[in-house]
Amino acid sequence: MAGPRVTRKWRPKMAFVVYAVLLAVLALPIVIVLWFRAIDAASGRMAPAEIGALAGALALTLGIAYVLTRTITGPIHALIARTDEIARGGKKAIVPLESYGTHEIATLSQSFLDLSSKLVDRTDYVRSFAAHVSHELKSPLTAIRGAAELLRDDDATGPMTAEERRNFLDNIIADSERLGRLLARLRELARAELPTEKGETRLSELVAWLAGRFPALGVESRAASDIPLPLPFEAASIVLGNLADNADQHGATRLELIFSADDGLTMLRVRDNGRGISDGNRALIFQPFFSTRREQGGTGMGLDIVRAVLNAHGGTIRLGDASNPGVEFEIRLPG
Incomplete structure (x- = not known):
């Protein structure tokens, strides 16, 4: 299905508007001079001061035109051309412009580059x-x-x-x-991957839910207090449920949740004492459909689902240090 389209009707181009304003600026001193000439019709020639005023107005108008072209119309036309280039060439065409002109156009261009990169990556x-x-x-x-x-x-x-x-x-x-x-x-x-509403979930709720769902795991939490995790319960249960299920399937008997929050960043480390991940598989675990338990029915999509949920809430997940026994995942969330 095609996306929304801009209503087709005549609209003046920016260059037309800009230069019309400049011509109006230029015409103003001319009209003033002609007005005074009409009043003082006795003088047959234009005074040097009048000629100088008109020349100054013309020079000023041309200067303003150059500045507006360099700072507004030129960068906007370049951005439009870059849009077409990206549509044809993909990610290799996502490069900054040579000149942005104004702060607002630079901000717009950066937003455009970020959006283009996300769309191409998607x-x-x-x-x-x-x-x-x-x-x-x-x-x-x-x-x-x-x-x-x-x-x-x-x-x-x-x-x-x-x-x-x-x-x-x-x-x-x-x-x-x-x-x-x-x-x-x-x-x-x-x-x-669908956008979801924001919410919070107490760590104690998650610990109780995990203990009930995975009775073979001893679920423990380490936090200064019962600080809320900045995820709604449904999203938090999907994330921690998949991580706990992986730990349970790989022989873990203990799952530890280490929680901290500082300077607008929430960090949750999920650590188990299972068999761990081999060095050869550490770079593969976040690939879709990669599973070490394929013969036992593993689909290899659990971590991909976890990452999708966290991305939808502005969070990230990464594999922790390999020096500890078992597996540790580090989750970062804004808020």
Whole structure:
């Protein structure tokens, strides 16, 4: 669906408005001179002072025109040209202009560059994500189709045993369940990336919720007081629920929440005592669909959902120091 369009009607160009104003400025002394000449019609020639006044007005008008061209119309035309260039060339065309003219145009240009970078990055992410989704869906679909074709082609000349038939049916069910989990995760990711209302959640609420959902984990919190986390409960439960689930699946028996807030920045470190992450996998864990538990049904989308939720609230997540046993994630949120 096409986006909103500007109503098409005649509008004067900025250059026309600017130069019309300048011509009006230039015409004012001319009109004054002609007015006084009409009153004093006896003098047949223009006085030197009158000629000087008109020349000065012309020079001043041309000077103002040059300044306005350099500071307003020129940078705006350059910004329009850069917009078209980015639309054709992508991220390589996202470079600053040579001149901005005024503070307001420089601010507008910076906002435009930031927005363009985000849109191009988003396009690259969607393209990469679509390729990953296609790959992840292809494997179980291929397995289901192969098993179904073998079951369809089974005949009396070489019939399958009951055990073989059951194995094929079990594979179909297992792959169907995997597709269901992938689709459920994709729906969660779609919801996580939608803008959400702001809110706060007490750390004690989250600790109680985690303890009830993951009874095998000893959930502890370390904070100076029950400071609120600047996330609504639904978003906070998605973030911490996925991190706790990863810890539980990797053999952790303790989950520690270390909370601090200072100078408008909230930091939450989530630390477990599980098996940890190998050096080779540390650079891969935030990639969509990367999972060390694929055989056990892992989809590899949990951390991607966590990052999407935090991004929607202006936050970030990164993997902590590898020197500690287990895994530590550091979450930063504004507020």
